Amino acid sequence: MTSPPPSSRVPARELIARVAEEFTELPSPAGRPGADGDGPLGWPGYGRARAAAAERSGESESVVCGTGRAGGTEAVLIAFEFSFLGGSIGEHTGDRIESAFTTARELSLPVVSLIATGGSRMQEGMRALVQLQRIARQAVLLRTAGLPHLSVLHGPVTGGGWAALGAGADVRLALPGAQIGFAGSRVRPAGADPDAYTAEGQLAAGHVDAVVPPAGLRAAVRRWLSMLTTPARGPAVPPHALGAPSEPGTGWEAVLRARAPDRPRAGTYLDSWFSERLELACTDPGIRCGFGRREGRSVAYVAQLGNATRPAGYRAAGRLLRLADRLSVPALTLVDTPGAANDAEAERDGVGAAISEVFGAVAASRIPVTTLLVGEGGSGGALALTAPGRTWAAPDSYYSVIAPELAVAILKRRPEEVRETADRLRLRPQDLVELGVARGIAAPAGVTR
Structure with a gap:
């Protein structure tokens, strides 16, 4: 043109x-x-x-x-x-x-x-x-x-x-x-x-x-x-859970719930929580960044959509978080990824540096950042967008140092030991609370915890 x-x-x-x-x-x-x-x-x-x-x-x-x-x-x-x-x-x-x-x-x-x-x-x-x-x-x-x-x-x-x-x-x-x-x-x-x-x-x-x-x-x-x-006053309150109302019984059950195709994704949470949204550019289809209206005031958001997050997604998230910090707009991050993209293209595009950029943006932020784990929390690719001390977990989520299957491979355990390994990793929402990683488990709408 x-x-x-x-x-x-x-x-x-x-x-x-x-x-x-x-x-x-x-x-x-x-x-x-x-x-x-x-x-x-x-x-x-x-x-x-x-x-x-x-x-x-x-x-x-x-x-x-x-x-x-x-x-x-x-x-x-x-x-x-x-x-x-x-x-x-x-x-x-x-x-x-x-x-x-x-x-x-x-x-x-x-x-x-x-x-x-x-x-x-x-x-x-x-x-x-x-x-x-x-x-x-x-x-x-x-x-x-x-x-x-x-x-x-x-x-x-x-x-x-x-x-x-x-x-x-x-x-x-x-x-x-x-x-x-x-x-x-x-x-x-x-x-x-x-x-x-x-x-x-x-x-x-x-x-x-x-x-x-x-x-x-x-x-x-x-x-x-x-x-x-028109920034919101004070930190964002974590959204109510939209999926399973109760915690999983085992680690492997937590993994299966988080991976279920019919589980509510971050887009559903955004639609439910905000009355209006305006998005910033992002060429990674697995992540969305922008500003939303909640009770008449603005909250910034970064939402992972369940895919492996690519370098462009982390760079967009870093841009959003730095902008929110400068404008004194509190931020909400919705974490849901099996991990960062680890293919050769991602490495050439600087995935490690892009993740580091987000870790730095969260660590340097002067405004409150609130995190809700809504699905899979896979290793550092999820942790980069997680706010220390202000993280909640949905009942149908899990957070792990690495996926159970990959942990089995690294530890040279037998494939049939994946379920036991999931339990040993203590990755359930209630485990995260006991370990001090999460402040609490998000309650379903209408329920107070």
């Missing part, structure tokens, strides 16, 4: 009006010496090009910045005007973006970036390119302040505009067919797959969180802003 033709690109102020019902433009920062001429490089004709761009677009620079209200959330908005020299980033652009981020920090507001840019402005050379460093620093300062950044990629979004601003946002939304990628259409290798540079291609690769049709953009921005700015 190619980027939309110029006639279909939405002007900055029109896009602002589509996502915010109120908008007050910020004053432009003071000009720079020589800004009205041919720029810092003395580029012939640059001054005339700027004047023509201003007349054509009605804007004095490639970004419009201000404060607005989207739904019930006030935010700072940064909107690129593509008809002003391709939305390119020059020194004045950097001035305005820095001022917008500074305003967001001073007023404790989230930032919404509405991006359409071809990258750095050629006529300002390196003075333009170093604006990416300024923008990156402002994004870091916003994160340090615990404020969210939502980017809307309406395209094209290429070069430093993608690398320094769009891709660095906490949540990344894109319009259908938008051209998104570090390499613009004129500098890509010959024969490059064009689909890799589209919103849909970036979604498939996990670099964009959602592709949103124009008609749904206002609602999507409002929902995300509300979700990211």
Whole structure:
């Protein structure tokens, strides 16, 4: 797919009006010496090009910045005007973006970036390119302040505009067919797959969180802003158990229950526990990450769906947990995996490092993380997502240092000793409580334990 033709690109102020019902433009920062001429490089004709761009677009620079209200959330908005020299980033652009981020920090507001840019402005050379460093620093300062950044990629979004601003946002939304990628259409290798540079291609690769049709953009921005700015107070209460109401009698019975195909999976728990959910990108189909609404407040979640978790799943989980921690949103993890993926592809993709990333995210978290074991708890692949001291187990779950069958193989025991080994591993929910691994066993709905 190619980027939309110029006639279909939405002007900055029109896009602002589509996502915010109120908008007050910020004053432009003071000009720079020589800004009205041919720029810092003395580029012939640059001054005339700027004047023509201003007349054509009605804007004095490639970004419009201000404060607005989207739904019930006030935010700072940064909107690129593509008809002003391709939305390119020059020194004045950097001035305005820095001022917008500074305003967001001073007023404790989230930032919404509405991006359409071809990258750095050629006529300002390196003075333009170093604006990416300024923008990156402002994004870091916003994160340090615990404020969210939502980017809307309406395209094209290429070069430093993608690398320094769009891709660095906490949540990344894109319009259908938008051209998104570090390499613009004129500098890509010959024969490059064009689909890799589209919103849909970036979604498939996990670099964009959602592709949103124009008609749904206002609602999507409002929902995300509300979700990211209204955290629940205190730790998440573990969900009620949705499967077997009583504990298993033996270790092997616990294993069979957890592996039963009709046992409630994490998706069922998510549907039951949350009234609304918004998900972040994850290319591992065995894991889901996002934010959900519980009793009117936001809780972050990571849910394993019963499969072996792949490196991409752990990386998505780490991203979610770090974001939740920065925004002071409590987190819920639903653990259900026979273990981490252990095939050659997983090793090449760095499964060990990805698991380490999640262990670190949980250990470093300043917000409360609550865990409910809803099925299989297989070794370190499950433990990485388990909160020390705040873990509960469903009656139809088990947790083990390793699956009983693999324990038999490692210990060189006979295959018929699997059931006995399951008992010796003390992997039942009630065993986990006695061992101090779990705080309790989740009660069925309507039952208090």
